[in-house]
Amino acid sequence: MDRPDLYQIFYVSRSLASPQQVQDILQHSRELNARRQVTGSLLYTGGHFAQVIEGPAATLAETMVAIAADSRHDNVRTLVKGRLAERRHGETQMAYTEAPGANELIANLIDTRRVNTKRAQRVLDLMFQP
Numbered sequence: 001m002d003r004p005d006l007y008q009i010f011y012v013s014r015s016l017a018s019p020q021q022v023q024d025i026l027q028h029s030r031e032l033n034a035r036r037q038v039t040g041s042l043l044y045t046g047g048h049f050a051q052v053i054e055g056p057a058a059t060l061a062e063t064m065v066a067i068a069a070d071s072r073h074d075n076v077r078t079l080v081k082g083r084l085a086e087r088r089h090g091e092t093q094m095a096y097t098e099a100p101g102a103n104e105l106i107a108n109l110i111d112t113r114r115v116n117t118k119r120a121q122r123v124l125d126l127m128f129q130p
């Protein structure tokens with residue numbers, strides 16, 4: 001059986017967005033993602049973002065180019081990129097979590113040269129909480 005055309009990207013970034021802009025990003029992303037069959041989860045600490053996006057290779061790459069070029073954040077660092085057997089976000093165009101306590105954790109993931117996989121996993125765990 002062919003493997004599905006399904007990939008994920010997990011990145012972290014430093015926020016330059018106002019609270020209103022975060023709401024705009026969320027609303028706009030949900031609309032765009034619904035059209036492109038992209039699903040995922042966004043985490044916001046007040047100072048940083050973490051996001052997982054999942055979808056077909058071509059649309060995911062397009063979406064990531066747009067995200068990386070967005071001036072409402074910088075220091076975008078991709079931590080995980082790869083194939084997925086199945087979506088973890090199902091029908092959720094973009095779940096949203098606020099986690100002020102994870103600010104230093106993400107700052108650290110951006111700053112350190114080698115990706116600390118345990119720290120990266122801790123951020124993912126916060127996003128995938130039921």
Ligand SMILES: Cc1cc2nc3c(=O)[nH]c(=O)nc-3n(C[C@H](O)[C@H](O)[C@H](O)COP(=O)(O)O)c2cc1C
Nearest residue numbers: 025029032033049051053063066067068070072073
């Ligand atoms: C933290 C962050 C997360 C974003 N997430 C998404 C996303 O999941 N999907 C998306 O299409 N755009 C996302 N964007 C917005 C894109 O960067 C960009 O604004 C949008 O794709 C361009 O839309 P437009 O072509 O209508 O101008 C995000 C932006 C930021 C700053």
